Amino acid sequence: MLPRDATIGVRTAGMPLPAMAGMGLAGMALVGTTVTLRRDQSLFLAGDAASHVYRVMAGCVRSLALMPDGRRQVAEFHLPGDLLGLDGREAHLLSAEAVGDAILLRFPRRQLEAEAVRDPAAARGLYDLACRSLETAQRRLMVLGRKTAAERLASFLLEMAERTGGDRRFDLPMSRQDIADHLGLTIETVSRVFSQFRRKGLIALPTAQRVELRDHDAVEAASGDCAA
Amino acid sequence: MLPRDATIGVRTAGMPLPAMAGMGLAGMALVGTTVTLRRDQSLFLAGDAASHVYRVMAGCVRSLALMPDGRRQVAEFHLPGDLLGLDGREAHLLSAEAVGDAILLRFPRRQLEAEAVRDPAAARGLYDLACRSLETAQRRLMVLGRKTAAERLASFLLEMAERTGGDRRFDLPMSRQDIADHLGLTIETVSRVFSQFRRKGLIALPTAQRVELRDHDAVEAASGDCAA
DNA sequence: CGGTTTCTTGAGCGCCGTCAAGTAAGGTGG
DNA sequence: CCACCTTACTTGACGGCGCTCAAGAAACCG
The missing domain is CATH 2.60.120.10 (Jelly Rolls)
Structure with a gap:
């Protein structure tokens, strides 16, 4: 404690x-x-x-x-x-x-x-x-109420990219557990969706914390938002 | 339209x-x-x-x-x-x-x-x-991110009871679809949880709109909140 | 009373949670 | 610098809660 x-x-x-x-x-x-x-x-x-x-x-x-x-x-x-x-x-x-x-x-x-x-x-x-x-x-509310796990994480990554300066590359200061508790998911689901995005070429993960948006448009499409 | x-x-x-x-x-x-x-x-x-x-x-x-x-x-x-x-x-x-x-x-x-x-x-x-x-x-956010369907509906009913005057009996002005879209559920799940609460004796449903809290404490317990 | 809408109930399935194990990363002391 | 331990992350197998699809019941209304 x-x-x-x-x-x-x-x-x-x-x-x-x-x-x-x-x-x-x-x-x-x-x-x-x-x-x-x-x-x-x-x-x-x-x-x-x-x-x-x-x-x-x-x-x-x-x-x-x-x-x-x-x-x-x-x-x-x-x-x-x-x-x-x-x-x-x-x-x-x-x-x-x-x-x-x-x-x-x-x-x-x-x-x-x-x-x-x-x-x-x-x-x-x-x-x-x-x-x-x-x-x-x-x-x-929309994220938590109506979006799928993939949509939630995509929305989150786009938001973080924007808030940390708008660069394609950025570091996530928080753990997978924090992300899960923010998006209403479990740590395992968050990790799985990260991997799924990586396999599809949407993002790269040099380390667990570092994110690189390799296909910004695809991430946006995956987020489920009309436009952003 | x-x-x-x-x-x-x-x-x-x-x-x-x-x-x-x-x-x-x-x-x-x-x-x-x-x-x-x-x-x-x-x-x-x-x-x-x-x-x-x-x-x-x-x-x-x-x-x-x-x-x-x-x-x-x-x-x-x-x-x-x-x-x-x-x-x-x-x-x-x-x-x-x-x-x-x-x-x-x-x-x-x-x-x-x-x-x-x-x-x-x-x-x-x-x-x-x-x-x-x-x-x-x-x-x-807590309701949508972390609560089960039953907990969401219980929370909602308690909130509505309080907001409509605090009486045990009240009318829901909104449809099941509206409730579902508020709680991040489907209309079928909302209806099923209503029925489940009725079968368990937590509430009575004289009509689809009218709700009577028959066991307020049990509904509170079902809402998942610490105290209220 | 027929038609429409809303609500309820059932059957089956899928997404995501649970449980469990394995892997990588980081920190500490030798 | 490396062995060791701890923590964090990843991956897999499986199951359950809630969604989908479908039909039936009830309420509402002209």
């Missing part, structure tokens, strides 16, 4: 305005605290007070729900630049854990919301953020 | 402030327009400009995504008092259709957002709204 306390290193730092641009909260003068997490360490648990919002600076963080019998559903992978912690207004609905070692910036939610009262642009930024999360979550 | 135009009757009306309380936008002096929809008529389509927000006054509205091959995913059922139209900031991500005949109030989104700039309380209301939708969507 891992230690409950999430923070290895904490350092308070002024947040330069340009770095906030990606948040759509450029107008806010905020002070963030650096949080360092080791692989699999938890940042917060479902039910914890939703007191902070985080921005991933390096590494990858997963937000997930757990059923009493151990079934896992990874709602989202948060990559560098992404924000997390907006799940739930009072208490977190999801737990958050580092996929690999990760560095984050932490902002008091209270401070953000106070700023939003003073500054309509900041309020708008918070609102946009919530809307964007909502859009992402709703896209996942 | 149904007519594309969604509006049967439209009537402009002042929105009394108390009626907005449920929106968390009590401070906003808004003028809404009444929209009447017939069964299966569409309110807007995915891709349409997200120009309005709606509040269901009577009936039930479903918001859904469609795959090119016809697969459907009903993201949400909106009951009286609920708001919809916040999916997507520019364009709607989902289509919205009346489940049965329905009456809604329509508000220009631009007007809401303009009001949010002037009034921090209104901005907070919009933000809360988006957050609440996000919470709901994330709860659905």
Whole structure:
């Protein structure tokens, strides 16, 4: 078992305005605290007070729900630049854990919301953020509700390619188990579909983590989406 | 095929402030327009400009995504008092259709957002709204990703019971097909699980639409949730 | 009362989960 | 640098849950 306390290193730092641009909260003068997490360490648990919002600076963080019998559903992978912690207004609905070692910036939610009262642009930024999360979550509903295993993995690979810079080649920071729990599959099925894609020439797998899209159009066709 | 135009009757009306309380936008002096929809008529389509927000006054509205091959995913059922139209900031991500005949109030989104700039309380209301939708969507991820057919239907029945007033008896406004497309199942599986619940004495089904929870605790146990 | 739609039930099958074993990769200590 | 151990990933065999196809029952409606 891992230690409950999430923070290895904490350092308070002024947040330069340009770095906030990606948040759509450029107008806010905020002070963030650096949080360092080791692989699999938890940042917060479902039910914890939703007191902070985080921005991933390096590494990858997963937000997930757990059923009493151990079934896992990874709602989202948060990559560098992404924000997390907006799940739930009072208490977190999801737990958050580092996929690999990760560095984050932490902002008091209270401070953000106070700023939003003073500054309509900041309020708008918070609102946009919530809307964007909502859009992402709703896209996942179709994947989980109606897509086959192959379609799910194809969708996931395309999404990851786009989010990691749009290159044909990229590394998956998360394990097969994490991918399975994100796509509503088992680790074996994920592995089998990876192999199936490789045999068909859709992708290459130099290592288990590294993915190369060899036939982008075919992967898109396999994803089941109309266009993308 | 149904007519594309969604509006049967439209009537402009002042929105009394108390009626907005449920929106968390009590401070906003808004003028809404009444929209009447017939069964299966569409309110807007995915891709349409997200120009309005709606509040269901009577009936039930479903918001859904469609795959090119016809697969459907009903993201949400909106009951009286609920708001919809916040999916997507520019364009709607989902289509919205009346489940049965329905009456809604329509508000220009631009007007809401303009009001949010002037009034921090209104901005907070919009933000809360988006957050609440996000919470709901994330709860659905676990249902679609990790639950069995029986667990999905049990969860759904409990949710509907609560949302329709908390009574043990309630009517389902939507068809088996709608339920199936909401839970990521087929109509046959939904029907079979209904029958299975009836045989086990968990529920009674005076008619296909009417549901009576005969053993609330057993239904909860069947839903797979820790507590509720 | 006939026709249509919706719901239910049954039979068979397929996708994916389960169980199990094997292989590769990574980390540690000698 | 290598032996060893651990962990992660892959692959195979098999079974079950839920889908498909099909028919029958019930409700709804003109």
